[in-house]
Amino acid sequence: MALSLPAIMKTTAARLSALYLLLFALCAVLLVFYMTSLSARMLTAQTQETINDEVLGLARAYQRGGLPVLVRVVENRSRQPGANLYLIADANGQILTGNVQSLEPGVIETEGWTTEPFSYQRFGEGELDRLRSGATDQPAPQAGDNSTPQSTGEKGHNAIALVLRLPNQMIMLVGRDLGEPERFRAVISRALTLALGMMGLGGLLIWFFVGRAALKRIDSVSDASRRIMGGDLSGRLPVTGAGDEFDRLSENLNAMLARIAMLNEGLKQVSDNIAHDLKTPLTRLRNRAEATLAGRHKTEDYRQALEGTIAESDQLIKTFNAILMISRLEAGYSSEQTGPVDLAATVSDVVELYEPVAEEAGVTLEATVPEAFTINGNRELIGQALSNIVDNAIKYSTDAAETPKVRVALERAGSEIKLIVTDNGHGIPDDADRARATERFVRLEKSRSQPGSGLGLSLAKAIMTFHNGRLDLLPANPGLSVVMSFPLRETH
Numbered sequence: 001m002a003l004s005l006p007a008i009m010k011t012t013a014a015r016l017s018a019l020y021l022l023l024f025a026l027c028a029v030l031l032v033f034y035m036t037s038l039s040a041r042m043l044t045a046q047t048q049e050t051i052n053d054e055v056l057g058l059a060r061a062y063q064r065g066g067l068p069v070l071v072r073v074v075e076n077r078s079r080q081p082g083a084n085l086y087l088i089a090d091a092n093g094q095i096l097t098g099n100v101q102s103l104e105p106g107v108i109e110t111e112g113w114t115t116e117p118f119s120y121q122r123f124g125e126g127e128l129d130r131l132r133s134g135a136t137d138q139p140a141p142q143a144g145d146n147s148t149p150q151s152t153g154e155k156g157h158n159a160i161a162l163v164l165r166l167p168n169q170m171i172m173l174v175g176r177d178l179g180e181p182e183r184f185r186a187v188i189s190r191a192l193t194l195a196l197g198m199m200g201l202g203g204l205l206i207w208f209f210v211g212r213a214a215l216k217r218i219d220s221v222s223d224a225s226r227r228i229m230g231g232d233l234s235g236r237l238p239v240t241g242a243g244d245e246f247d248r249l250s251e252n253l254n255a256m257l258a259r260i261a262m263l264n265e266g267l268k269q270v271s272d273n274i275a276h277d278l279k280t281p282l283t284r285l286r287n288r289a290e291a292t293l294a295g296r297h298k299t300e301d302y303r304q305a306l307e308g309t310i311a312e313s314d315q316l317i318k319t320f321n322a323i324l325m326i327s328r329l330e331a332g333y334s335s336e337q338t339g340p341v342d343l344a345a346t347v348s349d350v351v352e353l354y355e356p357v358a359e360e361a362g363v364t365l366e367a368t369v370p371e372a373f374t375i376n377g378n379r380e381l382i383g384q385a386l387s388n389i390v391d392n393a394i395k396y397s398t399d400a401a402e403t404p405k406v407r408v409a410l411e412r413a414g415s416e417i418k419l420i421v422t423d424n425g426h427g428i429p430d431d432a433d434r435a436r437a438t439e440r441f442v443r444l445e446k447s448r449s450q451p452g453s454g455l456g457l458s459l460a461k462a463i464m465t466f467h468n469g470r471l472d473l474l475p476a477n478p479g480l481s482v483v484m485s486f487p488l489r490e491t492h
Helices: 005-009 012-078 125-133 179-229 245-277 279-294 299-331 343-361 379-396 431-436 456-466
Strands: 085-089 095-098 100-103 118-122 157-165 171-177 339-342 364-368 374-377 405-413 416-423 470-475 480-487
Touching: 012 085, 012 095, 012 157, 012 171, 012 179, 085 100, 095 100, 157 179, 179 245, 279 299, 299 456, 339 343, 339 379, 343 364, 343 379, 343 405, 343 416, 374 379, 374 480, 379 405, 379 416, 379 456, 379 480, 431 470, 456 470, 456 480
Parallel strands: 364 405
Antiparallel strands: 085 095, 085 171, 100 118, 118 157, 157 171, 339 374, 405 416, 416 480, 470 480
């Protein structure tokens, strides 16, 4: 996607790159100027110390032999390679000896250290420059010529010096060329320019290879988000597999979208189920009321009709409550509190509650609880799920070929605790039917001779999901085995 410069600068990646580049450049400039200034001061202090030592040596020579010895020492030192600047002039400023051919005007007029660097030319450099430039027709300056290099068009150097006036009013100058500090500044300036250029190029490369890639990924995420907002909940954010922050964000958002899609599908199923499965009992209620009002009946007949209507209404209310409970549990919005639950005690309570029901139906109900198992959960919800499963097992084991029997077992399997309810009825032979049995309002019994709304196993599955567990329906050959698997002491 091509972007203009104003649009690029509105992106976070471009702004961060620009800010970091500006920060690095500012720090580099400040650091270089600080180091340059510090180095220049150190070189200047070292130069002044060297000049002071030279002046002390010349002063001792002057004290030892006067002006002739001083002149001889100056001439010897001025001819040495890399020598300092030496100059002896008369009281009028006429250069008598030394390695300085010309100076800026006014340099030797003030005694002490020069306040500013001055231009000078060493002895013989003017002639050499003229020979190089082919200007051999110009007269060479005399040793006593004190004209400035600028006035004669010759190239000069910069230096600092200490100017002293001798007892006979003659002038002595001892100085040091500043070419080395200037070369140091030039090197630092080139290094600074190169460093800034490399930082600028590095910033552009980082933006090109990293920033553009990040922008492309953000654009792909935006495109996927627009499709999802358009109603396509099956769409997912792209995951490149790099394992970076974008991938982690995309994975979390994809998990959230999957959860939203599942909840929407559940809501659609609830709406469809309510529209289809609750239509029959509502129609039955209306027909009963209409039949009661159609003729003349006794008071007892009206009472029986009203009692039947109330019972049917209670069953509808119970069904609606189960639907709401399943929806809340699947959405994770249940207000039920969790805590330590002894599954063995829960099994004993449910078995004791259903023993009369089983005995009346001619079903043997037994429990195998070897020890106490404690998990983290809600006792009422677990008891309700187990009650639904046991109730189903009793109802659908009455037509068993042999003696109807329901067994409730509690055992530990690795990191899980399994609560198993097994009957010896006809069971659910087909795998697809066992998978459908936990859906809402699904009743596999075609005759519908047994009472129920098809929500018992759906509610049990939602309760197991709330407890981070699972509900499995397995063939018992004969019969059906319903397994509730709880994580051992896992915090919800």
